[in-house]
Amino acid sequence: MPEMLSVKNLKIEATSYPPGEPPKVVTLVEGVSFTVQKGKVLGLIGESGAGKSTIGLSALAYGRGGVRITGGQVLLDGKDILTLDKNGIRSIRGARVCYVAQSAAAAFNPAHRLGDQVIEASLRHGIMSREEAKKRALYLFRVLGLPNPETFGDRYPHQVSGGQLQRAMTAMALCPNPELIVFDEPTTALDVTTQIDVLAAIKHAIEETHTAALYITHDLAVVAQISDDIMVLRHGKTVEYGATKQIIEAPREDYTRALVSVRQTKRDEAADQTGTQLTIEHVSAGYANGFKVLHDVSMHLPKGQTLAIVGESGSGKSTLARVITGLLPPTEGRITFEGKELPRALKGRSNDELRRIQMIYQMADTAMNPRQTVRDIVGRPLSFYFGLHGQKKTERVNELLDQIEMGGRFLDRYPAELSGGQKQRVAIARALAAKPELILCDEPTSALDPLVAEGILNLLLKLQEETAVSYVFITHDIAIVRAIADSVAVMHRGRLVRFGPKSKVLSPPFDDYTDLLLKSVPEMEIGWLERVLKTRRMESAGN
């Protein structure tokens, strides 16, 4: 087998400019070597900041703003592309090496038809004539399973769905018949039910065209389906590099083992689910323009337990949270909390009613005022609800910081000086400070790396044991549901599809949608994709 891409001892550096200090050089990637053969896929996996995208882009001899490749070799078909001049690199990019970005919606020009954009690179490089390119695009649309391949190219980017757009981008990359494709998290921004279709399409297209590929992702279960080899990266260094089978089934390093076993935690549900702390009865809600988002939703939650609301984007699960908080008053139905009906709108609720229901957001970045220190952020509910100040307040803030396993040295930091996981912990401390009885968690872990997310989930479980707080946990991730939920509500297009104790909801007989949802969640198992594609009942057509 010829080696298509061979990277030797790669070193990548960048200059950072910390405010008030002299600029310094940071090493992003060091001593990374790998090879990819024709028709094979290498998966690059790691958490954010591991350097996986940076390495992927080095295959195009490209460094994002301020990033420089300072050492090593990138051999494409035996020739070092790092030594090429501007024109030499230009003849490679988009012709011999192509790139598929994470957000196809941002990568397509909204003013041009998809077909023209797909064949643009091939025409610019003079690889084929317009007729040939169109023929190849049509062939690729078919291979990627796009609907109406003959007319698909006539559409504009806004006229097709996110999953179709991601496949169109794959077609764009495959069109000039490149020797290597770099996939940079192509399915991360998609819903699980869409992800599986795109994944299958990409896999099929790679097999058809015998191109070599680098597949970058943070999800080991995804990469296990598609790649032949896997390289695990951390802090810009190689942790483990080997065949997919070996990495998944017999990982050698502790870090890899942690990655493989993450999301495997399962918790037994509470036996007694008869209590009702929160009851939602026949709630419908919509926006002022008459667009109805929720249709007749009913569910309930016993004290001290966790209700997981599952669904894909647009299913109305976040809207339901807004209805519970009172930010969006329901048009019909009622919500009862601790035996008392909650006033519909935020304005009608007393401070005590507000205190008892707290919220944790998906993006801790935007959920905290960037100009307040941790002390102010966590301390404000204390002085607002309980009138604490001075020494007493500081003591309580310290207690809370200990509870979230962070400690007093973070008191005077700004959110910008915290890592993603730490930010989310501070947000949890802010919610805890109010001594709530119910916390609404709106996808609090979906923006975090898997290991960090697991830490947050464990923290939430620990806090539930200590304080008997209830959670309404909104998520699109079935693995999280298995890990923390007592009861589960499945939502689809603003309607409740299924509701009950976890064991009942997650076991057959299934309705079509729950079946599709459950089968779309990637599992850490080689050959899962093929197996599941054969047995799926409901086609997620249109994705």
Place this chain on the structure above:
Amino acid sequence: MNLRSIPFSAWIGIAGIAIAIFCALFAPMIAPFGERDVVGDVWLPAGGDFLLGTDNLGRDLLSRLIYGARTTIFVALAATVLSFSLGMLLSFTAAVVGGFTDQLFSRFNDLMMAIPTLIFALVVLAVLPQHLWILILVMAVLDSTRVFRIGRAVALDVAVMEFVEAARLRGEGSLWIIFREILPNTLSPLLAEFGLRFAFSILFLSTLSFLGLGIQPPAADWGGMVKDNKDGIIFGISAALIPGAAIATLAICVNLVVDWLMKRTSSLKGGRGDA
């Protein structure tokens, strides 16, 4: 913050402003002659007894420049601070409360902006008695319409952020949300606007003085001095350029300081540089 982190350009600005304020505070002590004294011939050249020459009536230009710093800086600064307080309070209230209040404030603001500023000021100042505080108030109200526009735009961006939603869910009142959640996050663009508005205030004051409705003679102000000496330019006498240069220098100094403050406040947001 330590003194070392202040860039050189900001030091220039600070020095310039310090000199101007020093002149304003200690004018009677440092000015070689009185503000209103005719001490020599008309339009004497620079040098000799009169460091910068004399003006169209034979008054010492340097002394008038020093005394003029008092009125110019005081009126312009007071008007700008007042217009920002007014404009920001109203615009943030409009952005946070929304709905009818927002419509009322915004449409009234549009109405105010539809009338040409200068004509409006002329009419109002001609009718009202000529007090310094009335002049400041009129300038502030007229300027606050511009502040309202920019304030509402930036506040709306912040008001939809989740930390503001979190504050609402906590049950915080509008005042807390305005002053604690929104204000600190809108300081960068508003500071930039402040520097610009201050310079415009000086110019506006000069315009009003030029038309006889600003600072009343014989009190000195830089804009009025330009007007007094403008005829000299025809004869090749540069007396009008000196107060003009003073206005420009002060405006530049203020903006140098504002630029630095802006960089400093925006770096708190994770050091995304000079946004």
